[in-house]
Amino acid sequence: MKKDIYPEQIRAARALIDWTREDLADASGVTIRTLARLESAQTIPRQTTLKALSAALEAAGVEFIPENGGGPGVRLAKKITR
Structure with missing residues (x-):
């Protein structure tokens, strides 16, 4: 996996989507x-666990923000309008 996901990001991601x-366990297959x-x-x-968690959260609309001087984070992904 190309990025690390921190515990705080997982908790914040769940809060963003009210999970x-x-x-998250059901969506990712992680106990x-x-x-x-x-x-x-x-x-x-x-x-493999991080990959399953990130895939489930990203599919639900979460975007992981890498540490880029301001620290890692999460946000809701921008929805594509057609």
Whole structure:
């Protein structure tokens, strides 16, 4: 995976789209227990886990912002209008 995702970003992303841990677990295939441990920085995630989480959150409309001098973050992705 080309980027790291920090626990704070996962929590913020869920808040942006009003998802519970259960919602993210269902969408990503990651267990609730693993998600709780990741969000509290109790474990270092596997790249496959990060990929599953980011794919689920991005599909729901979240955009991850890399650390670019201002720190990493999340925002709602711009919707494409037709």
